[in-house]
Amino acid sequence: MAWEIIAEVIVRALVEGAAYSLLAVGLTLIFGAMRVLNIAHGDLAVLGAYICYWLLVIFHIDVFIGLLFVVPLMFLIGWGVQKFIINPAVSIPQFQVQASYIITYGLALFISNQELIAWTADYRSLTVAYSYLSISVLGVTINAPRLAVLSVTVIVSALYMLFLRTRLGRAIRACTQDREAALLMGINFNKLAGFTFGISAATAAVGGMLFALTYTLYPAVGLQLTIKAVTVMIFGGIGSVGGALAAGLLLGITEALVTFVVGATYKDLVAFMLLVIILLIRPTGIVRKEFFLPK
Amino acid sequence: MHCVQMKRGMWSKLRNFKFSCYIIAILCTIPVPYIASSGITAITVLLLMYVSMSVSYNLLAGYLGDLSFGHATFFGIGAYTVALLTHYQVCYFQPVNILFGGILAMGFAAVIGYPFLRLKGLYFAIGTLGLSQIFRVLFKNSDFTLRSHGINIPVPLPYSIHPYYYAIVALTFGIIVAADRIVNSRLGLAFVSIRDDPDAARMVGINVTAYRILGFCISALGVGIVGGFFAYFNSYVHPEGVFSLDISFEMLLMVFFGGAGTILGPIVGAVIVLLVEEIGRAFIRQGYLLLLSLMLMVVFLVMPGGVVGTLTKQTPFINPLAQLRRKRVGSA
Numbered sequence: 001m002a003w004e005i006i007a008e009v010i011v012r013a014l015v016e017g018a019a020y021s022l023l024a025v026g027l028t029l030i031f032g033a034m035r036v037l038n039i040a041h042g043d044l045a046v047l048g049a050y051i052c053y054w055l056l057v058i059f060h061i062d063v064f065i066g067l068l069f070v071v072p073l074m075f076l077i078g079w080g081v082q083k084f085i086i087n088p089a090v091s092i093p094q095f096q097v098q099a100s101y102i103i104t105y106g107l108a109l110f111i112s113n114q115e116l117i118a119w120t121a122d123y124r125s126l127t128v129a130y131s132y133l134s135i136s137v138l139g140v141t142i143n144a145p146r147l148a149v150l151s152v153t154v155i156v157s158a159l160y161m162l163f164l165r166t167r168l169g170r171a172i173r174a175c176t177q178d179r180e181a182a183l184l185m186g187i188n189f190n191k192l193a194g195f196t197f198g199i200s201a202a203t204a205a206v207g208g209m210l211f212a213l214t215y216t217l218y219p220a221v222g223l224q225l226t227i228k229a230v231t232v233m234i235f236g237g238i239g240s241v242g243g244a245l246a247a248g249l250l251l252g253i254t255e256a257l258v259t260f261v262v263g264a265t266y267k268d269l270v271a272f273m274l275l276v277i278i279l280l281i282r283p284t285g286i287v288r289k290e291f292f293l294p295k
Numbered sequence: 296m297h298c299v300q301m302k303r304g305m306w307s308k309l310r311n312f313k314f315s316c317y318i319i320a321i322l323c324t325i326p327v328p329y330i331a332s333s334g335i336t337a338i339t340v341l342l343l344m345y346v347s348m349s350v351s352y353n354l355l356a357g358y359l360g361d362l363s364f365g366h367a368t369f370f371g372i373g374a375y376t377v378a379l380l381t382h383y384q385v386c387y388f389q390p391v392n393i394l395f396g397g398i399l400a401m402g403f404a405a406v407i408g409y410p411f412l413r414l415k416g417l418y419f420a421i422g423t424l425g426l427s428q429i430f431r432v433l434f435k436n437s438d439f440t441l442r443s444h445g446i447n448i449p450v451p452l453p454y455s456i457h458p459y460y461y462a463i464v465a466l467t468f469g470i471i472v473a474a475d476r477i478v479n480s481r482l483g484l485a486f487v488s489i490r491d492d493p494d495a496a497r498m499v500g501i502n503v504t505a506y507r508i509l510g511f512c513i514s515a516l517g518v519g520i521v522g523g524f525f526a527y528f529n530s531y532v533h534p535e536g537v538f539s540l541d542i543s544f545e546m547l548l549m550v551f552f553g554g555a556g557t558i559l560g561p562i563v564g565a566v567i568v569l570l571v572e573e574i575g576r577a578f579i580r581q582g583y584l585l586l587l588s589l590m591l592m593v594v595f596l597v598m599p600g601g602v603v604g605t606l607t608k609q610t611p612f613i614n615p616l617a618q619l620r621r622k623r624v625g626s627a
Contacts, residue, residue, distance in 0.1 A: 095613040109588035116582035269432040275425040
């Protein structure tokens with residue numbers, strides 16, 4: 001009996017961690033390649049989820065099929081945001097990180113307020129036909145959307161890892177490790193940055209949709225998601241995609257276990273305590289290699 | 296001798312100019328509650344609160360170059376100190392409570408300063424953000440702070456906004472004058488040299504860590520005092536309100552929007568940001584920050600050094616010389 005409860009807790013934890021992982025991966029990719037902290041990341045995720053919501057409610061398109069439309073759209077939005085807003089603002093290398101805080105916070109405000117106007121502040125959830133279906137395996141009951149979330153996360157992470165092995169992915173990793181050397185090797189940074197931002201926004205939208213499938217969606221949740229993603233990013237080591245994936249799952253499991261043992265009130269505390277402790281004792285996160293020394 | 300005298304003459308002229316600016320500003324602020332409606336006066340109080348907070352925050356972010364995303368921690372400590380002292384009937388004398396709140400915030404900054412200021416850049420910013428969130432959750436779940444009920448602070452009757460208004464006017468002027476004195480002293484020079492080049496600062500004998508902790512403490516003191524005032528003005532504190540991210544980010548926004556590393560910058564930034572916020576609130580009801588966010592992005596793209604910074608060409612963060620120096624050092 002106890003075994004099954006623990007197993008269920010862990011499955012739920014993995015689902016929650018999966019959304020964090022997907023959010024953090026995009027954030028860490030951008031910060032790695034471009035030295036831009038995208039505070040609007042969570043809001044972009046929520047925007048993607050809201051578009052899925054519209055597709056579901058107005059056109060009755062299933063959320064996972066809707067992703068086929070939302071992912072390219074968010075890619076374009078991310079690309080445009082990078083080209084027309086972020087890139088002009090962070091063109092001064094010395095001022096880059098500070099400038100990115102302000103411009104992306106402005107963007108976050110813009111997106112969340114536009115969401116308030118378009119979708120109001122009501123709590124919404126993506127309720128699909130199979131929302132209340134559940135599957136039992138060895139006495140462990142799993143909700144069907146949660147299973148879908150897990151499988152989508154696995155697919156997206158695998159695609160990500162494959163993508164990082166391609167020519168473009170190699171270019172992004174090269175910029176993460178040493179931007180000036182990468183530029184000297186003939187990498188067109190502006191093109192690369194647009195593409196990175198697009199991919200990051202697209203994965204954020206997937207993460208946001210998965211989050212909305214299991215939790216509630218409202219415009220103000222964007223900043224909370226950003227903070228969770230930043231926590232995971234630092235936990236996993238800034239710039240490391242694999243680290244972010246692992247750290248998201250670890251954070252999900254820790255939170256779920258604390259919720260199970262202590263209670264849900266201290267759930268948020270766990271993430272932030274973890275964040276502060278990691279920063280104080282091991283700022284490079286769980287990865288072996290130091291991608292960034294604190295500057 | 297002649298040269299020295301000329302310099303002294305210029306200095307006294309400048310001081311006279313500054314002094315007359317203060318006098319004019321004080322004269323302008325004194326009649327406000329008698330002329331304007333109570334609503335406008337309340338907004339002015341809020342405005343002055345934000346001015347003094349961002350001026351304090353600017354000492355850390357603008358002059359020392361350490362951006363914090365969690366200054367709401369100190370705001371909340373100040374507010375909760377006042378609320379708890381009143382709630383547990385320890386002391387009812389407002390100025391003492393407010394000052395105590397500020398000192399407690401400063402003490403806390405001193406305690407966490409050493410471990411936190413070993414972090415730099417993004418790590419420091421995120422660390423302080425985590426800290427403010429830890430406080431929010433703890434205060435929301437602790438019986439001592441009445442959990443998420445928040446704490447009510449009884450308002451002395453008959454209610455009048457005048458004492459609050461004049462208190463915040465005095466507080467704001469105090470903080471601006473203090474910040475100006477600090478910036479134009481040895482301490483301010485040390486801050487600026489640490490911001491521009493920490494290694495060079497260490498070479499000339501500045502204890503970088505000690506000065507960074509000191510800057511952190513001073514800015515925490517200012518923000519904490521304003522937090523204490525806020526508790527009285529709002530007559531209610533709630534963990535979600537006083538430890539909220541919005542307060543931290545708003546300070547950051549005002550400082551960088553007006554011009555980080557200038558005295559006038561955060562003042563102008565706070566005025567513009569709050570004004571646009573209120574205009575947005577009047578015309579767009581839901582999503583009223585839309586206007587602010589649009590203006591923020593457009594203005595920041597045109598003037599990356601902030602409004603005051605770009606107009607007076609004081610843009611320490613994007614100083615081409617510092618950039619050049621950093622590059623040369625980096626490539627060696």
